[in-house]
Amino acid sequence: MSWLVTGGAGYIGSHVTHAMCDAGIPVVVIDDLSTGFAEFVAPAATFVEGSLLDGALVEDTLRRNGVRGVIHVAGYKYAGESVNRPLHTYEQNVTATLTLLSAMQRAGVEAIVFSSSAATYGTPDVEVVDESTATTPESPYGETKLIGEWLLRDVGRSAGIRHTSLRYFNVVGSGSPRLFDASPHNLFPKVFDMLYRGETPRVNGDDYPTPDGTCVRDYIHVADLALAHVAAARRLDDGLPVERVYNLGSGAGTSVAQIMTAIRTVTGIDFEPTIMPRRPGDPARIVATGDLAARDLDWTMRHSLEEMVSSAWEARRQAGDTYPR
Known part of the structure; x- marks a missing residue:
């Protein structure tokens, strides 16, 4: 009996x-x-190349491999771009999730861990969010993630599917030099790619009401995030109770200026970032507490900021000219 990981490549x-x-x-x-x-x-792992929109393929994959649970990571994850591509975002994140859940029901698969997002919170009115903070998403991406959580909730009620959703902010670092973040929209790969090309990184705004004037966010190491998914799957496997939602956060946060300092230290490249205007809608600070996840999923920040940066930089260097593809 196996578990299916969607988006596992x-x-x-x-x-x-x-x-x-x-x-x-x-x-x-x-x-x-x-x-x-x-x-x-x-x-x-067994690899099946195909789309979650292909319900027959998904059901066949579940049945052929004796799948007992799903970790649903696949999706269109670009909040900013989702504003320009709402229909694509809804298709990839909502229609695909609906198709997956339908296939799970037909195949008798009764457990799912959903990789959600702190984008469901929008711009919260508290400095540290917890699972009770109001969800007011401000992008199609955040909306689709919240709808995904609703789908799990409703199918759980009607069909008895056991589920939990993990919300998190900025995922960085690498657990292996051969696994790198290829997103053109995430902070670390954007900065590293500019440094790789000999360009100067940019910071959007340095006049926020924070200690150093730059935005403060939660940055978590991808390997720590992965372990939380494994713990959630194990808990569902064992029939133990789970919360409907868990935040995976640091409780403290890191500023963009601190990130830039760490990148200078790790790479040995001396640079002063170019200060750009603020991006509309960027809140000064968004940080989440991970107390519930620490209680149930052994969640903890196992990596320092320097380790996050150094592992990501090493993976970027290993990728060389193959990145971006």
């Missing part, structure tokens, strides 16, 4: 897949390779 999904395999859990991966890399898939 992507940056986050591949780390989850490797962590599941390392824990001795048989894994099947389904990924359409629109943003993932086949070589990211753990060698011990």
